[in-house]
Amino acid sequence: MNELTSPPIDDLVSVQDWVRWGASQLHAAGVFFGHGTDNAWDESLQLVLHAIHMRWSEDPRLLSCRLSRFEREAVAALVARRINERIPVAYLTGEAMFAGLPFSVDERVLVPRSPIGELIEREFQPWLTQSPARILDLCTGSGCIGIACALAFPNAQVVLSDISSDALAVAESNIDRYQLDGQVYTVQSDGFAGLKGQVFDLIVSNPPYVDAQDLASMPPEYLCEPSIGLGSGHDGLDFTRQILAQAANHLTDQGVLIVEVGNSWEALEQAFPHLPFTWLEFERGGHGVFMLAAGDLRASQ
Template sequence: MRDYIRWAVSRFHQEQLFFGHGTDNAWDEARQLVLGALHLPFAIADSYLDCRLEDDEHAMLRDLLRQRIEQRVPTAYLLGEAWFCNLPFIVDERVLVPRSPIAELIDQHFAPWLADEPARILDLCTGSGCIGIACAYEFPEAEVVLADLSFDALEVANQNIERHELGERVYTVQGDGFAELPGQRFDLIVSNPPYVDAEDFADMPAEYQHEPEMGLACGEDGLDLVRRMLAEAADHLNERGVLIVEVGNSQVHVEALYPEVDFTWLEFERGGHGVFLLPAKLCREHQALFKQRLNG
């Protein structure tokens, strides 16, 4: 195993792979791929790295490393699994690879932003379901709705609900934004929607081409869906509810479009940016403005 990891690191550097789907360097990427493929923990004792491999394991590793290097397939897709909030999730090319900085907020119980324990949580644009399912672990009494436009994504989310045995209080809803949630209100709405603007999408590394485009790109400024979410959020938040949305590099577009709105831009110790928070009160106060600017 040690030889495969060393060889992979060299080749990853030589081929200038991009790391951004769970790791940020060649060593961690190689270790994750080799050990993950062999169903071994990332933190395995160093002595195990000298264990000999079976012939079929050699063949499997060579094939996976070839796909990672030649086809630029993200490691999570090659393994069929990604970790988020220290929880394993099934992933494939129907959903984005989990990597949102919102994980840090979940780990912190969304402190100090939530006034009370949320009874109902909405993970809008859920993809694999990782954010909502992680929230279900953090708030064991809450009902959690995982909503997405993509049937394919929700198939993966349902697999993850089953994997984590949360079917009694976590369920999926297929629809465009809030369209299939009429009259429903939540204490926490959290979303990692598509937000990549046209310029950034055109410049993304090859690894991102394996992810579903509808989970990444969303119009010229990346805010086609975010504008609609802001216009409708007040109708779906309880009185003391909170809206949290990741917009990444499109933060500049949000600030330019709504200079009157006092967004709280959250900071992260573990890296990440472009996540705003709006309490229900501000969603209501600015709803007319949000609706007015629906078309940019």
């Protein structure tokens, strides 16, 4: 694993200089891109802007702005940590984008990266026949899916559920960030255990779904994330099996279940050949997200 040595601080002056330098260093070090970006330039840009306390602007004058020595040292330190410690950019900046929205994140939660964000932006059309009154984000982590749903459906009550109290603390900080107290609330629950008697028009979940083989071969960046949010048994389906066994009891008659299982989708189809999974497609990339209607789940029981 390549490590970053001291950069030529006095030779790099502008934002563009540092973004270009950072991207070159990330490429040379062979870091893994899989936490919201897929290239070195975008990651380097995020680190530079965070170090100088600015957000991206399309104004090209930003790229020519000169950095103070203090700012240059801050950028160099961030790039060094990204390379030497293999920490995802979102943990270094404390923020990640999801569905076009910024969310606070840290090592207590997975870095938001689900393609479900694209479904939220489309308000789950054509899968929802009417605007949902109650939504459940199961295995919420940072709360990004449920909070984005709350903003898309301002009249809906949204429950963010997770087994981890640490994750729920992060989710609650994001509820506060978007001033959604009263519309969105958290419930600590192992699956549906803490949600007895509650029913929803829409259940969305990005549960742990990484199988044992993939988990063992993951790049080091993923080792920074809480393992409870990744692995789910030998075939990646331990938690999804629980969802499929119990979701029907928590859906209204017209309710919809949407779950991400990633690379475990083939194992899921083999394990549940009787279920009519609808596999959703994405314009911006992503796979392994299925939709089931409440009636399909009940018919299979």
